[in-house]
Amino acid sequence: MSIISKDIQKAISLLENEELVAIPTETVYGLAGNIFSEKAIKNIFSTKKRPFFNPLIVHISTVDDLETIVSEIPKKAKLLAKTFWPGSMTLVLKKRNNIPDIITAGKDTVAVRVPNHATTLALLKQLSFPLAAPSANPFNNISPTKPEHVAHYFKNDIKMVLDGGACKNGIESTIIGFENDEPIIYRLGALALEEIETVIGKVLVKNKKEERPDAPGMLKKHYSPLTTTILTDDILSEIQNNSTKKIGVLTLNTSFKNEKITSEIILSETNNLKEATSKLYDALHQLDHQNLDVILVEKMPDFGLGKSMNDRLQRAAFDN
């Protein structure tokens, strides 16, 4: 029997019993558990094979709940929360003492967001605790944007994926922290940098590909298909370089119409970056399941959501 279900009451009772449920959000599916249940949180780490040094995001249902999680809210953080929540932005702020260390990997800060998905907002409102939820994929794999992606990864490990359809935005939230009250972007994501800057002015981006970065999820190799992946400005030369191989191609808006290509996915025929972002991970999942030797991915334009997509694609292609 499939673990995919729309039964919200079932999700509630599993979560109240310290079990895990995969939940839909507008960014990607999350693997959720009660933040105050040590059993559930340990289970999140072991199910994902995620190292304990990588902290989790806490999901709440309203801006007002923020003060139950964090002890200080800088002015710009409040403005961002009021402007963009519910939505694809995560704030990293000083934590309250009641937030367990296992959630924050021992840091004195905690990551929080209000997701913009009706099903999960309804779920959160009926629970008496917030949900910790990392993306519902094994460590270093591609994040899931459809319930089927989660079931593919975890059908033997969890009891339920709460079905909320395909994720509208399709890439993880943008993470913003504060150093000396000044905002810093730790992870580019579904809320474009330019949109954030229209509200709080110029923001520093510290989105480096380090071994142990500020947002420890930002490792050099991450979000990876199992198939060798190459990110390039010049698909045609890479087709020549890989001409003996079974090639898959992922492009923004143009078909290469090349006979050496086994499989090709176009993200947005109308060159719409929002549409392309929403389809990106599903396209990578599809290509990764076609027994190809190599996936050639066209570099996206370096602005707006194109920047966020390039960040993930560079990590997906690292070291191949």
Ligand code: TXA
């Ligand atoms: O869109 C999203 O953010 C999704 C959905 C499910 O909400 N969640 C998600 O979670 O992408 P995850 O665990 O895959 O990524 C969380 C990122 C990691 O890179 C982690 O290092 C960072 O947030 N993070 C969490 N707490 C932090 C903290 N206190 N300081 C800095 N970075 C933190």
Ligand code: MG
């Ligand atoms: Mg993740």
